[in-house]
Amino acid sequence: MYAALFPGQGSQRLGMGQALYGASSAAREVLDRAEAALPGLLRLMWEGPEEALTLTENQQPALLAVGYAAYRAFLEAGGKEPLLAAGHSLGEWTAHVAAGTLALEEALRLVRLRGRYMQEAVPPGEGAMAAILKLSREEVEEAVKGLKGVEIANLNAPEQTVISGKKEAVERAAEALKAKRARVVLLPVSAPFHSSLMESARERLAEDLAQVAFRKPRFPVYSNVTARPEEDPERIRGLLLAQITSPVRWVEILWDMEKRGIRRFLEFGSGEVLKGLVARTLNEAEALSVADPESLRKALEVAHA
Incomplete structure (x- = not known):
């Protein structure tokens, strides 16, 4: 019995998925379908340039394709479907493709639009995000309370919280948190994700999602918004929209x-x-990654133990 996890932005790297493409017919089928849906995607993933891969509208479909390819490779090699699944931000979309809620091609098209809308929601240089380490969620919330323009974006671990918002506000909050002995890391992102500044992206994506059929997932997938497993297709549609402007409640999902x-x-x-x-x-807890043939082999050994 295991839970499947799917990563979000920041996990990309040049060459991702290439070894699985050569080793697994299931992964190859997924990645070929992704290339047919978004021509040029595989070359970008494997050859770059890296600057283009890191663009939000390219990074999101690339990570979705690779995550689903790794999952299908695991099933092809004898792995079983999970009891539950969750994805971090973008990864929630990958989890729904794995669960059959959305078709791969539809999801790729939608997350490319999602990435584009998110990038265009705030002019370059006006937004920022920062990871706050060595402080609890409550300490971070207390420190930023009353600071306009900064919000809690990701609750990643008990002592890892991400803030998001207007650049000047995030920088002010960072200084206040450093005074409380926090370690603050400004993130190399192109926009203030999971904040109210993404509202225009949410509104634009709503029109696209309204035209897509959602199915009941084969296994429950956690919502980043509710931190609960969800199975109702229409509720999932609404939660994927709400996710754009809501915090990622990852700690609560794991708990x-x-x-x-x-x-x-x-x-x-x-x-x-x-x-x-x-x-x-x-x-x-025991956690393993499945990213290439070697890590796939190790995951199968653990899964069958």
């Missing part, structure tokens, strides 16, 4: 999974960010 008996987690896609967050949040 809820633990309460339901989950002790094993597999992160499908590029990088090991979520594997690290599991280690920082849960004391008695």
Whole structure:
């Protein structure tokens, strides 16, 4: 029994998915379908330039394609479907593709639009995000209370919270938090994600989502907004929209999974960010990544143990 996790922005790297493409017919099928839907995507993922890959509208479909390809490779090699699934921000979309809520091609088109709308919601240089380490959520909330233009964006781990908003406000909040002995890391992002400044992106994406059919997922997928597993297709549609301007409640998602008996987690896609967050949040949990043939082999050994 395990939970499937799918990463969000920041996990991309040049060459991601290429080894799985060569080793797994299922991964190859997924990535070929992604290339047919968005021509040029595979070359961008494998050859760059890296600056283009990191653009929000390119990064989001690339990470979705690689995450789903890794998941399908795992199933092809004998792995079973998860009891539950969750994705961090963009990764929630990948989780829904894995669960059958959305078709791959539809999801790729939608997350490219999502990324474009998010990028265009705030002029370059006007927004910022910062990770706050070594302070609890409550301490961060107390420190930013009353500061206009800054909001809690990600609750990643018990002592890792991300703030988002207008650049000047985030910088003021960062100084206030440093005075409380927090470690503050300004994030290299192009917009203030998961804040009210993304409202125009939410409104634009609503029109596109209204035209897409959602199906009941084969297994429950957690919403970043509610931190609960969701199965109703229309509710999922609304929550994916709300997610754009709402905090990612990752800590609560992991805690809820633990309460339901989950002790094993597999992160499908590029990088090991979520594997690290599991280690920082849960004391008695095992987390592995599935990103290439070697990590796939190790995940299968654990899954069948």
